[in-house]
Amino acid sequence: MTIDRNARILNVASWGDYCLFTIESPAVGGGARPGQFVMVKVSNSLFPLLRRPLSIHSASPVGIELFFKIAGPGTEILAGKKVGDAIDILGPLGNSFTVPADLRGKKAFLVGGGRGIAPLYFLGLELKAAGAGITVFYGGRCQVDIPLKDKFEVEGLPLHCSTDDGSYGFEGLVTELLERELGPSRPDLLYVCGPDPMMKAAAQMALAAGIPAEFSLESIMGCGIGACWGCVHRIREDTGDGWLKICEEGPVFPGDRIVWTD
Amino acid sequence: MTDLKMDLGFLTLKNPVLAASGTFGYGLEFEPYVGLAQLGGFVVKGLYFNPREGNRPPRLVETPSGLINAIGLQGVGVKAFAEKILPRLRGLDTAVVVNVCGGDDDEYVDVVEFLNRQDGIAAYELNISCPNVKQEGLCTALFAEPTFALVKRVKSVSRRPVITKLSPNVTNIVEVARAAEDAGTDAISLVNTFLAMAIDIETRRPRLANIFGGLSGPAIRPLAVRMVYQVASRVKVPVIGMGGIMTGADALEFLIAGASAVQVGTANFVDPDAAVRIIGEIAGWCEAHGVARVRDLVGTVRAA
Numbered sequence: 125m126t127i128d129r130n131a132r133i134l135n136v137a138s139w140g141d142y143c144l145f146t147i148e149s150p151a152v153g154g155g156a157r158p159g160q161f162v163m164v165k166v167s168n169s170l171f172p173l174l175r176r177p178l179s180i181h182s183a184s185p186v187g188i189e190l191f192f193k194i195a196g197p198g199t200e201i202l203a204g205k206k207v208g209d210a211i212d213i214l215g216p217l218g219n220s221f222t223v224p225a226d227l228r229g230k231k232a233f234l235v236g237g238g239r240g241i242a243p244l245y246f247l248g249l250e251l252k253a254a255g256a257g258i259t260v261f262y263g264g265r266c267q268v269d270i271p272l273k274d275k276f277e278v279e280g281l282p283l284h285c286s287t288d289d290g291s292y293g294f295e296g297l298v299t300e301l302l303e304r305e306l307g308p309s310r311p312d313l314l315y316v317c318g319p320d321p322m323m324k325a326a327a328q329m330a331l332a333a334g335i336p337a338e339f340s341l342e343s344i345m346g347c348g349i350g351a352c353w354g355c356v357h358r359i360r361e362d363t364g365d366g367w368l369k370i371c372e373e374g375p376v377f378p379g380d381r382i383v384w385t386d
Numbered sequence: 387m388t389d390l391k392m393d394l395g396f397l398t399l400k401n402p403v404l405a406a407s408g409t410f411g412y413g414l415e416f417e418p419y420v421g422l423a424q425l426g427g428f429v430v431k432g433l434y435f436n437p438r439e440g441n442r443p444p445r446l447v448e449t450p451s452g453l454i455n456a457i458g459l460q461g462v463g464v465k466a467f468a469e470k471i472l473p474r475l476r477g478l479d480t481a482v483v484v485n486v487c488g489g490d491d492d493e494y495v496d497v498v499e500f501l502n503r504q505d506g507i508a509a510y511e512l513n514i515s516c517p518n519v520k521q522e523g524l525c526t527a528l529f530a531e532p533t534f535a536l537v538k539r540v541k542s543v544s545r546r547p548v549i550t551k552l553s554p555n556v557t558n559i560v561e562v563a564r565a566a567e568d569a570g571t572d573a574i575s576l577v578n579t580f581l582a583m584a585i586d587i588e589t590r591r592p593r594l595a596n597i598f599g600g601l602s603g604p605a606i607r608p609l610a611v612r613m614v615y616q617v618a619s620r621v622k623v624p625v626i627g628m629g630g631i632m633t634g635a636d637a638l639e640f641l642i643a644g645a646s647a648v649q650v651g652t653a654n655f656v657d658p659d660a661a662v663r664i665i666g667e668i669a670g671w672c673e674a675h676g677v678a679r680v681r682d683l684v685g686t687v688r689a690a
Contacts, residue, residue, distance in 0.1 A: 125418040127659065165656070170451040170604050170632070174655060214658070344446050346453065347655040349419075351411035353431075353457045354446035367440055367460060372415075 125349075126151045129212045134187070136207055139271035141194040142239070143203045149187040152215045156183035158223065158247035159340055159376040162190070162215030163348035166202040176202065177345045177371070179243040179317070180216060188213075191272065193239040217348050218375045221247050221315055221338055227256035233311040234281075235261040235326055237298055237318025238269050243340055245272065247315055248281045256313070258282065259305070263298025263318070267291040299325040306333055314379075316340070324384040337379035343370045358383035388672035389679040390665070392426065392647055394624045396547035396572045397508055399426035399481055399647055402680060403637060403665045406628050406651035407432055407485035407511060407551075408457070409602075412471045413478075419658035424665065426647060427481030430467070432513045434487045435496045437463040441518060442595040447584045451630075452605030453652055454582045456518045456596035459487055464500045476506035483549065485511045487519075491536050495543055502545045509546050512537065512571075515553035515578035517600045523581040527553035530565035537569035547572040549626065554606075554613055555581045563617040575626035575649065576617060577610045603652040604630040611643050618644025618685060632660070634667020644685040 128149045135146035147153075152162060163175035176198045181189040194200050205211060221243070224230075232251045234244045241262055248258050263286040264270040270292060276283045285293030286301045294301045299322055306329055314337035316326045323339050330337035346352035350372030359368040360381045368374065390401035405416075405428035412430045413422055422428065440460025447454045462471070467484075475482050484507050488494035494512065501507060514536060517523035526532045527550075537550055550566040552559060554577035563574050579600025584593040592598075610629020618625040627645030630652065631637050637648045653660035672680055 127419060127657070172448060173451055173453060173603055173652070174448050344444065344448070346446050346455070347409075347658070349411075349658060350415045351409060351658075352446070352455070352655055353440060353460050354443075354455060356440070356443055356445065356460070367443070 125215070125217065127212070127214050128152050130210045131187070131213045133205055133207055133209050133211065136205070138203065140268045142271050143192055143194070144181070145190045145205070147187045147190060147211070147213070149213060150185055152213055153183045153187040154185050156180050156188060156216035157220035158250050159220035159243050160216040160218050161348070161375060162188065162213045162217065163345070164190070164202060165212035166198045172198040172201070174346060175214060175348060177348055179340065179375070180246055181242045182246045182249065183216070191239070191242040191245070214348060218371055219373070221340070221376050223247070223250045223254055225254060227251060227254040230256045230313065231259070231309065231311040232256045232313040232315065233259050233261065233302065233305070235298060235302055235314070235316045235318070237263050237322045240318030240340070241272055243317055244315065245276065248276065249279060252281065259284065259311070261286070261298050261302050263287070263301065265289065298322065299329070302326060303329055311335060314338070320384070327379040327382060327384065330379050338376050339379055339382060340375045341370045341377060341382070342375070345371050347371070358385060388669050388677060390669060392681055394573060394646055397481060401426040401665050401668070402641065402647040403661050403668070404428055404481070404483065404626070404647060404649045405654055405661050406649035407513065409651040409654045412467070413475055413482070414471065416654070416658050420662045423479040424662050425480050426665070427483055427508060429483040429485050429511050429649065431461055432459045432485040432487040432516065433461055433464050433467055433497060434459065434489065435464055435493050435500065437461065437466065444593060444595055447593040447599070449584055449601065450605060452601050452603035453655070454584055454594065454599035454601050455579070456594045456599035458518045458596065459516055464497055468500070468504045472504055472506055481508035482506060483509045483511050485513045485551070487513045487516070491539055494536060494540055498540055498544050502543070507546060509549055509572070510544060511549040511551050511575060512540060513551055515551050517553065517555065517579060517581045517598065518596060523555055523598055525553055527551070527562055527578070528556055530561045533562050534565040534569045537566050537571050541570040549573040549575050551578055552576040553578050554609060559613045560616055560620045563621050567621045567623050571623060573624045573626060574617060574621060575628065577606070577613055577629050580606055580609065602630065604632055606630050607636060611639055614640055614645050615643040615687065631664065634664050634671055637664050637668055638671060638683065641680070641683045642685070642687050644687070646684050
């Protein structure tokens, strides 16, 4: 947890509204775990006022990668940054996905929708290093929404892609693709990040099949460090349901504790 | 070296900058980023007697140079605060102020009586101005008479100084400030957030589940400066000013308007170390302008 006010952008790649930044920041990258996020200051002016939460796409002792989609004025300003620009990032923040030390002989399914794929690359690499057999399910509305498919393939992370319009891979929702595979090749672990309706559907499948699943939740955040209580989600606890902070107690929660609302 | 010390009469601050309630958690959240002892003080998140759920999300919406929140004072309650949090704040060489809430006047008294028995609290800030806990922003601080009655009751039981935090959502802020002063408040802090609303034009729904929320941030600063000026020139008790302070220059504007101390709020979200930076900027300005004691600036606004 550190503020790096001079994190230099080393590389920028973009596909339509999607951007991938490589950022030099040993302070943030060094201790980061899959599932954690950073708060990025996109501008030094008063607009936008707040930092933007972005999950860490990969991390090393050198720095981090961020993968994001332009979703409003904040991410649009960020997308305009160039190689060599310095940005101000606060992190790594939040908890992380559970990665057991020895996963030899175990199968893990990773399910990402749209920009929700961001943390699953980092996770996939760690799970693979622990010996797990990985299958990635990567869905989007159309082909332009799954720009990272080659990147997963290069790392030897097998991939099933889906698009709502059938322009690439399976035609339909990524959860339909997941459902098809969940029966025949039952995984030991399931990890999901994407839009709420997609995560809700995946959570129901995991629960029905009795497969332990973790979900990375998303929210607008005021601070990212647990001070404002603005980013809460309904979570089951021993003492009853409550509004837990996604930034501090999450962003990763086990599926059986998340209360999904419409 | 500028003397940053500020004597409020009932409390001496090492510098005039406190972190504002609701924006600084219980203080501990900020330990990785700032030395809490560098602050003049901080006001912990509002406490009801019992734990409180808060409002449904979405609770936040960002607006131009501002933030509308409708958290609804979610919190741990006084017992968990006293058991788990306060012991970790006790050793700090800074003023720990507890923001006191209540569903009715009795609850404010219960909270204060409970906290009276705990060590390590410098003062209470009476939160009678949160716009997010009753329908349409209703709160005690909208009216002079209930403000007088509540402050008087709390003062009669409190073993510590009481700061009364006012709402800006009133016709005449001076009238409410005077009611608090007449009831014996030791200081007045202002302003809480402005009742506000934002609508998603695509869905035509309010952006907050609570419909209304409280606007904070630089967008409200000129409004807050005006109200601090109005109140400080009309009451004798010290005034603690807040509203969109992002820089040392912003803080100085409040001091010159008549505030004896300031609170930094929304800026803590943007930069967890904002309050400490602001203290440095105040000191730097004073040195550059030959101001030996920051307290000499208070209320020095000149005629137009």
